[in-house]
Amino acid sequence: MPASQDKAQHIRVENLTMAYGDFLIQKDLDFTVRRGDVFIIMGGSGCGKSTLLKIMIGLKSPAVGEVYYDGDPFWRSGADHQENLKRSFGILFQSGALFSSMTLAENIGLPMQLYTDMSAGEIRENAALKLSLVGLKGFEDYYPNEISGGMKKRAGLARALSLDPNILFFDEPSAGLDPISSRLLDELILELRDALGTTIIVVTHELASIFTIADDCVFLDPDTKTMIAKGDPKELRDSSPNPVVRNFLLRGELTATEQKQQA
């Protein structure tokens, strides 16, 4: 099988070190993401999850190391190749990051308008379809400031789906959502994966969501500044040799029991 078709090596992060100037955030990150998986990047607040995401989508360059997509390096290749790769990504930002001067349909249509030969009518039709996929049928002509936070997030997802991406990135999708919307979003993520075969990478620390959607994960530790676990989060919760990881996945149950025993 040629390297580009290798299912197990869809995305590979190799020997990655991230830093802001002299301030080290994470070092020695090595992991692979399989095609079609829902892959979670997790860890306590401030461990560098979002920074890792920024490096993977090409917004921030790594201090050391490389990210490979189907065997091709991202950071070492030229601007044209990077741009092509970027076009195969869909990204949902934490706040939705919708362009506030455009309607929802224009937001979703923008990448199509810039990168395809579709006519205005086709673009609008496709944008309406993407909106209906995320449950916002009929909201084409609303501006982002006219809809609620949860709707903005879903509209952001519709925009991420604009060019039918191969890989979808989510930055804290459940942040600021009520439990029901958050669950609906989880279901939506799984359905999109099953229907479109998209690989999905999610930065989150929402345990309920992690156990519902994850196939695989990597755990970043802010204290040792590197990854300390990788694998299926359910297995990690039950049988990880590292108590920090188990404690995190058990919502601090271990420390709480310890304190009770001491008392």
Added chain:
Amino acid sequence: MPETTTSDPAQCRCEPADQAVRVTVRGDWLLGGEVPDPGACERILRDHPSAQLELKADALGRWDTTLISFLSRLIDTGEGGPRAFDASALPEGAQGLLRLAYAVGERAGARRTESHENFLTRLGKRALASLEQTREAVAFIGSSTLAFFRFITGRARFQGSEMWLMIQDTGASAFGIVSLISFLVGMILAFVGAVQLSQFGAGIYVANLVGLAMAREMAAMMTGIIMAGRTGAAFAAQLGTMQVNEEIDALSSMGIDPMEFLVVPRMVALMVMMPLLAIYANLMGMLGGLVVGVGMLDLGLFEYVEQTRRSVTLTQINIGVIKAIIFGVLVAVAGCLRGMQCGNSSQAVGMAATSAVVTSIVLIIVADGLFAVILNVLGI
């Protein structure tokens, strides 16, 4: 009679007792109430640096976090962080709060210490910071120039509709304020000239003065300054807010260069509209001069117009128009640069807008000075 709550004043007794220091508190410890001076206690504690603290309550009345804050001040007195304490004799709530306050130790390096840097260090840091800023500005000018060339060669990706919106916003919407300001500037110039020139019976030369000053200098400069305050600030605030809202990140992650998509349309809009506004400002300024000349100096209407036509040549008008184009670029670059440099807080957006206006006005005046020198050397 209104009900009065009698308050028992807060008291604190501190005494060394073999391996420990005993602190006994009594009375009401309430926010805003009287609190005893901790000085005496602290002196005793400093004499017993390693002693444990034994906290006792004796007839303790009502209390809130005032008590806890007082006690933790005592616990922290001495060297090497908080000392051990025994709070078991305090009310349960107070014990709980003290436990919470000391459950997580202070994170090393978290406290901001006031640094006393000497003058040279500060000077060096400032210099390095301004060097970095200059580097950023040069990089911005470079990449916006590249983006502009891609626009000219038709390879830039941007939305035409956005550019027309910008052109409307910078041009047509600024009509009112440009009319008012340049009309008044023309009148002011005419007044100043009239007072001086009419002493020599040369009142008609007010037309030359107003015409030349507007065409060469004032029309372009006043329009530039109006645009700096109106449009430059708006550019910085728009781009800054987009930065805060992750919209710029979203653009670049789609493979769209924010320089092409956001900066170029704004730059082009100002470059197109500034000269048109400046020509219009010329006309309004000369009209202002005419009103004063005809109304105050009793000059004939046709006489004034004819004098203006003779004195203001096409070269003079061209100088003003070229200046206006340059000023337009400066305002657009300053506004977009400050917007793109904006940090990610609402305060940073405000600062970006302010510094966009300041930067553009400084750039306009400096550029105008350079123009004066160059034109003088060329003898135009």
